[in-house]
Amino acid sequence: MKILILGSGVIGVSAAYFLSSRGHEVEVIDRQSESGRETSYANGGQLSFSHAEPWANPSTLPKAAQWMFKDDAPLVFRPRADLDMINWGLKFIMNCTAARTQKNSVSLLRLGLYSKKKLEQLRSYSGIKFDNRREGILHIFSKQKDFDHAGEQARFQEKLGCRADIVNTQKCIQLEPMLEHAGKPIVGGIFQPLDESGDAFIFTQELAKLSAKEHKAVFHYNTTIHSIDQEGGKITSVTTDKGVFKADAYIVSLGSYSPIYLKPLGIHVPIYPMKGYSITFPTNHYTPQMSLTDGEHKIVYSRLGDRLRVAGTAEFAGHNTDIRPERIAPIVRAVKELLPKCEYDAPLSEWACLRPSTPDGPPVIGKTKYPNLYMNTGHGTLGWTQAAGSAALITDVIEGHNTEISLDGLTLDRY
Numbered sequence: 001m002k003i004l005i006l007g008s009g010v011i012g013v014s015a016a017y018f019l020s021s022r023g024h025e026v027e028v029i030d031r032q033s034e035s036g037r038e039t040s041y042a043n044g045g046q047l048s049f050s051h052a053e054p055w056a057n058p059s060t061l062p063k064a065a066q067w068m069f070k071d072d073a074p075l076v077f078r079p080r081a082d083l084d085m086i087n088w089g090l091k092f093i094m095n096c097t098a099a100r101t102q103k104n105s106v107s108l109l110r111l112g113l114y115s116k117k118k119l120e121q122l123r124s125y126s127g128i129k130f131d132n133r134r135e136g137i138l139h140i141f142s143k144q145k146d147f148d149h150a151g152e153q154a155r156f157q158e159k160l161g162c163r164a165d166i167v168n169t170q171k172c173i174q175l176e177p178m179l180e181h182a183g184k185p186i187v188g189g190i191f192q193p194l195d196e197s198g199d200a201f202i203f204t205q206e207l208a209k210l211s212a213k214e215h216k217a218v219f220h221y222n223t224t225i226h227s228i229d230q231e232g233g234k235i236t237s238v239t240t241d242k243g244v245f246k247a248d249a250y251i252v253s254l255g256s257y258s259p260i261y262l263k264p265l266g267i268h269v270p271i272y273p274m275k276g277y278s279i280t281f282p283t284n285h286y287t288p289q290m291s292l293t294d295g296e297h298k299i300v301y302s303r304l305g306d307r308l309r310v311a312g313t314a315e316f317a318g319h320n321t322d323i324r325p326e327r328i329a330p331i332v333r334a335v336k337e338l339l340p341k342c343e344y345d346a347p348l349s350e351w352a353c354l355r356p357s358t359p360d361g362p363p364v365i366g367k368t369k370y371p372n373l374y375m376n377t378g379h380g381t382l383g384w385t386q387a388a389g390s391a392a393l394i395t396d397v398i399e400g401h402n403t404e405i406s407l408d409g410l411t412l413d414r415y
């Protein structure tokens with residue numbers, strides 16, 4: 001089958017690899033000059049397969065009310081006359097109940113653990129290298145209330161077969177000795193041994209090269225999509241600034257831009273850009289080895305070879321990707337507070353991009369009302385983590401097989 005994938009981020013490229021390795025004729029279109037140049041470029045680097053608590057949960061709303069107008073808060077809404085944002089926000093609030101959070105956590109965890117399995121298989125037969133570290137992720141907490149809340153979630157996830165160890169301060173330091181130099185109190189942590197870290201951009205680039213070299217996938221870069229065209233209830237082509245592309249099946253993986261091209265087809269998917277920032281700087285003797293999540297500031301740390309990536313913050317401000325110094329500043333402050341000896345004097349880069357976020361948390365994978373149009377998009381804060389599992393699922397859906405895990409909570413019809 002000839003399959004056209006729209007978007008060459010980590011999600012589009014992973015699907016390109018899975019589909020082309022099954023013998024399909026795969027072409028990928030992207031407006032950038034290479035794969036992985038937008039949201040998959042400098043993310044937090046965490047492969048947090050066992051992190052299943054969506055942003056929409058009962059503890060977020062009271063905090064969001066306090067954060068709303070603080071420029072250095074982990075989550076910032078910039079109220080604007082944007083109907084998509086308002087609709088998304090209402091759906092987000094509806095998903096903050098305990099029952100919805102549990103349901104969404106189950107869907108996220110199922111996809112996370114499946115993604116671990118599929119990434120392991122991919123890594124073993126492709127030999128792909130991407131500054132991968134596999135010693136787990138340690139979530140640390142400075143406030144007892146946050147630690148207690150995380151403990152409840154860990155116990156809930158354990159019932160679903162996902163290991164998460166609740167550990168005291170001493171054990172946190174034993175797991176990551178650099179925390180001995182922390183400049184703030186740590187009341188405890190949650191250690192998730194199944195989790196990993198790695199560079200999503202290197203992975204995306206390497207996988208695109210493997211797909212092209214070993215499975216003849218074709219990548220059309222510097223090609224901007226204008227429209228997805230339909231006739232008689234079927235997709236007939238995709239129009240770009242470089243001409244018209246035709247295929248038997250089409251997959252939309254355009255990150256935060258997916259809804260823009262789906263709307264004219266009568267497909268309304270609530271994906272809204274949640275802007276985030278990262279900084280990257282060289283490692284020194286005091287750089288942690290283990291990937292960390294600072295629960296107080298919602299900031300993640302991943303050692304990627306000889307670089308430390310620190311990422312976080314969420315801001316709702318449309319499709320704007322400007323780097324705003326007042327949003328970088330809280331990340332720098334958080335690093336200096338947690339790791340005072342890990343100096344931020346020589347930044348290699350500062351970066352901002354848009355997480356394609358659904359209001360409930362899980363992505364949208366599978367069929368649409370057009371028989372030859374599929375979606376694999378809306379992965380929000382977990383796209384790097386979920387890329388391999390999502391690619392395997394969309395491959396099975398397109399080939400008409402039963403998927404290995406249930407698609408419940410992942411398909412478009414949940415909206």
Ligand SMILES: Cc1cc2nc3c(=O)[nH]c(=O)nc-3n(C[C@H](O)[C@H](O)[C@H](O)COP(=O)(O)OP(=O)(O)OC[C@H]3O[C@@H](n4cnc5c(N)ncnc54)[C@H](O)[C@@H]3O)c2cc1C
Nearest residue numbers: 007009011031039040044045046225255276382383384385
């Ligand atoms: C600060 C931050 C930290 C993060 N940390 C983590 C983390 O630690 N772990 C994790 O799992 N996830 C993390 N994420 C989320 C993760 O990066 C995303 O979920 C993932 O990159 C989404 O991949 P994608 O392929 O859907 O989108 P993208 O990578 O954005 O790919 C979409 C592609 O579509 C192309 N495109 C869009 N419009 C057009 C058009 N009109 N024509 C042609 N091409 C077009 C773009 O050029 C782009 O290449 C983080 C995100 C941010 C912002």
